Amino acid sequence: MDLDLAQKVLAEQPFSRLLGARVTAFGDGEATLELDIRQDLFQQYGFVHGGVVSYAADNTLTLAAATVVGPGLITSGFTIDYLRPATGEILRAHAQVVRAGRTRVVSRCDVSTVDADGQRTLCAVAQGNIAVIDAKN
Known part of the structure; x- marks a missing residue:
């Protein structure tokens, strides 16, 4: 699987399209996903919704x-810890594989925001178990 295929797979997800998500890096056990922060993604206090x-x-x-x-x-x-409110221009998630097995993969992810000056702020960390499935089922 390469960056073009990863972008195509993401584009096939209606919710990803709704959010305007895009894959910006993909390979060698790492991936980055970004989306523009918009007001319609906020919760009542003016931060990006935790969802x-x-x-x-x-x-x-x-x-x-x-x-x-x-x-x-x-x-x-997966588990996620919210460290601070997400505000800024771009929400960027970067994950890397910790261990890949035959039926499970463990990955870690940092979710940051990027402001208009390019300053990054870590807002959440996550770790997940990914199951290898039979795509036909």
């Missing part, structure tokens, strides 16, 4: 796993 931050971590954990074991993956579980 959007969680989505970014979830998809990026799985994308990183796909760089090692290929397609046919699904998240079987």
Whole structure:
């Protein structure tokens, strides 16, 4: 699987299209997903909703796993810790594989925001278990 295929797979997900998510890096056990921060993604206090931050971590954990074991993956579980409110221009999730097995892959993800000056701020960290599945089922 390469960057073009990863972008195509993401484009096939209606929710990813709704959020305007894009894969910006993909390979060698790592992946990066970005989306523009928009007001319609905020919660009541003016921060990016935790569900959007969680989505970014979830998809990026799985994308990183796909760089090692290929397609046919699904998240079987993940944890996320929100460190600070997500504000800025871009939400960026970067994940890397910790261990790849035959049926499970463990990945870690940092979710950061990028402001108008290019300053990054870490807002969440996640770790997930990705299951290798039979894509036909």
